[in-house]
Every structure is written in C-alpha cells, then in structure tokens.
Amino acid sequence: MTTPAVAPSRLDDSPAPSKKPFSKRILPYLLITPAVIALLVGLGYPLVWQVLNSFREYGLAQQFGQAPPEFVGLANYTALLTDSHFWAVLGRSIVFMAVTAGATVILGVGMALLMKSVTNGARIFLQVAMLLAWAMPIVAQMTVWNWLIDSRNGLFNYVLSWIPGVDMLGHNWLVNPLSFFAVASVIITWASVPFVALSVYAALTQVSPEVREAASLDGATRWQMLRNITLPIIRPILVILVLLQMIWDLRVYAQIDLLQGFGSAGDQYDLLGTYIYSLGIGQGSFGMASAAAMLVMFFTIALSWFYVRELLKEDN
Numbered sequence: 001m002t003t004p005a006v007a008p009s010r011l012d013d014s015p016a017p018s019k020k021p022f023s024k025r026i027l028p029y030l031l032i033t034p035a036v037i038a039l040l041v042g043l044g045y046p047l048v049w050q051v052l053n054s055f056r057e058y059g060l061a062q063q064f065g066q067a068p069p070e071f072v073g074l075a076n077y078t079a080l081l082t083d084s085h086f087w088a089v090l091g092r093s094i095v096f097m098a099v100t101a102g103a104t105v106i107l108g109v110g111m112a113l114l115m116k117s118v119t120n121g122a123r124i125f126l127q128v129a130m131l132l133a134w135a136m137p138i139v140a141q142m143t144v145w146n147w148l149i150d151s152r153n154g155l156f157n158y159v160l161s162w163i164p165g166v167d168m169l170g171h172n173w174l175v176n177p178l179s180f181f182a183v184a185s186v187i188i189t190w191a192s193v194p195f196v197a198l199s200v201y202a203a204l205t206q207v208s209p210e211v212r213e214a215a216s217l218d219g220a221t222r223w224q225m226l227r228n229i230t231l232p233i234i235r236p237i238l239v240i241l242v243l244l245q246m247i248w249d250l251r252v253y254a255q256i257d258l259l260q261g262f263g264s265a266g267d268q269y270d271l272l273g274t275y276i277y278s279l280g281i282g283q284g285s286f287g288m289a290s291a292a293a294m295l296v297m298f299f300t301i302a303l304s305w306f307y308v309r310e311l312l313k314e315d316n
Helices: 022-054 075-081 084-117 120-135 138-149 155-160 177-204 209-217 222-233 235-250 254-263 272-282 286-315
Strands: none
Touching (some): 022 286, 084 177, 084 235, 177 235, 177 254, 209 222, 272 286
16 A cells, blocks of 8 residues: 655745834934944044144144144154153053053952952952942042151051161152052052952852862862863953953053152153153143054054954954
C-alpha cells in the first residue's frame, strides 16, 4: 500500500509584517532632535571657535573689536612646538597625571575591597564619609587643605613636629615645586578616590558568588581569586575608570590655581590647565591659548586611544 505524498508545510505561513507608516518611523528621530541640536550647539560651537582661533592672531585688540583677527596659519602651533617651556609643562603634566591617576585607582580599588569585606555598619559609614568628601565643593576642599598645610598654624606641621628630631614648624609646603605638586597630588587623589571606590564596589557586587565559591573549593587563595577571577570580571569598569582619571588629572586646573594663590608663583608651578589659562586670560594671547588647547586635545585622544580600543574590543 503506497502512502500518499504529503506536501511539506510552509515554515512561514504568517503574513509578512506590514511596513510601519512613515510617521511612526520618523517619530524617534523627531524626539531626539532637540537633544542633538542642544549638544551640537553646546559642544560644537566652542570647538569650532577654538579651531578657528588657533589659526589666527587673536589678542585683546581682537577681543574688544578694535582690530580684525589676522589669519596666521600654523604660526601658533609652530611657536608652541618650538617652545621649551611648553614641553616642560607637558612633561610635568604627564608625570603628575600618571602618579595621581595611578594612586587614585589603586586606593579606590583597595577601598572597594575593604567595603566588600566589612560589616554593614562599617560599610555604610565608609560610604557616607566618601560621599561627603566627594560632594564637597573644590573651593571648600582647598580652604580646609590650606588650613592643614599652613606654614604658621597648620596641623600637618604641628603633628610632624612631634617626631623626635623633626622640626616642621614654619615649613612652607608650597615653595618647593616638588612638595607643591606632591600636595596637589594628595589633594586630588583624596577627592577622586570616592568615585573610583564606589564604582568598583558596585562592580564587585555583580561578581557571581557561585564563581568565587567554586574557586574556593578548588583551593584558590584570596589573592588568586582577586587576581584571576575578580579583577578580570570587572576589567571593563577598571578600564573606564583609568581612562577617566587620566583625562581628569591631565587637565586639572582649579586645585592647581588655588594652590598657586595660597603661596606659590612662577611658571614652574604650572600644569597644562593653568598654562593655557595664563596664555589666554593672563597674557591676552587667545590664539596661542586655543592652539595649546587643541594640542592638549590631540594628546589626550592619542593617550586614551589604547583604552578606547580596549573598550571597543569588550563591546564586540
């Protein structure tokens, strides 16, 4: 007996989805248009203005409309790149950035691990303390630090003088450039650690307890679990934090400027932020300041490209 052939059933018997009307397809783009316009105006206009001014002679006469800006081509860039002082400031800024960002990330990770291991009460105390330190305005921070390092009545000098054979009373921490930048690095690190610590702690809470338990059953020590399991899992967060700290510490301005006002003077205390400010506002050379700002932007992009490439790999 022959079984009649059965026609194969169509896998897709449902009707093809109808195409959305044009009004619904265009609606998402219409909704984001105001935000895109605001972003272009807020970020695009200053950037275009900086690029144009970096190729022009733009001083106080041009600022007040007494003379038209003169196009000078690459003269501003040539003057900067052949200026030994600019390279000294750049090198000083790179060293400062590396030390401060490295210390911030290491201490932040340590604080996050501490919060992960202590009791709830101690954890809440640490989190509140770090949030208060992070939320404190920069001017208030610098005022408190100025009281601490004051050469006449500073707490640091008073406490250090308790050490036998050490007399720090009257010592000015802001006169020597090395101690000046050491103080600045401590201040910026102290203010930046809470952000890194809280971010890393949030990442640590997402590490699966089952993974740590399996590693513990296999005989892994705490250090091995941290190095081979925890840190690789939170690596994308660490990469972003390192990138952000490098950018922030490279273009730091307010803390350095306020410290200079507290007791130091001279271009040997400048970093890139204060150097660009002194070119533009101090000397009235806005064309040179714009060129310096563009060079810093290019350097920041080149410096962070490795980390951006790592982020792209993680996304893929």
